[in-house]
Amino acid sequence: MQQYFILFITVVTVFFGSISCNSTDADCAQLSNKDCRTCLSLAGCAFCKNGKSCFLYDVSNVIAKKCAISDTQWGTCVGTFETWIIIVSVVGGILLIAILIAICCVCRKCKRCSIRKEEKRQAREQDVENRRAEERRAAGEIRSTERNRVADEIRMKYGILKEKENGTDYTRMD
Structure with missing residues (x-):
């Protein structure tokens, strides 16, 4: 199982290592006057709708000088x-x-x-x-x-305890 995993990783590394993502301006310029999909099929290229030109899009320079930003299509042709x-x-x-x-x-x-x-x-x-x-x-x-x-x-001991009438200390005055 581990051998297959190592083999798979090796094949994937060789496959993706052989793909070149570095496009040049000349590569992109060759795709000018074609449709958007053809231009954007090459990584790093952008398509200008008005002039139907294909050019290398520099990610560090967000606003491209070669084409108006409202006409530039980059990454997808949808918008x-x-x-x-x-x-x-x-x-x-x-x-x-x-x-x-x-x-x-x-x-x-x-x-x-x-x-x-x-x-x-x-x-x-x-x-x-x-x-x-x-x-x-x-x-x-x-x-x-x-x-x-x-x-x-103590009162009882010294004889000073009063007997309570009706359970209270108070008596009625007549």
Whole structure:
């Protein structure tokens, strides 16, 4: 299996290594006064629709001097170079806007999630605080009851405890 893979890689390397992608201006000029497909079949060539001329297109010089950009066809015969620049710019702009919208949506969702987490954390803290307050109140009532019981025992010991009528310390004045 490994031998076949190495053989395949070797064949592909030899095949693609034999293809020459370096076109010269003379090679492109020979294809002038022919159709667009013939001119663009040679890598690196561009076709001018008005003069039906084929020339070497320099990628580093985006705006070709030999032909107006609105008449230059490069890479494909479907549209002019100007058309492709506009199409790619519009698609790129739409993709950029879509990415920004997606980022905004994700950020808003994350913000909502963090707000919910914060609200849950605050609710837990409030529950803990309420529980502690209830425990303090219950402990205070127990201490108060214990103090009253001890005070009543001391009053009873010294005979100063009043008997409560109707379960209260207050009596009705007549």
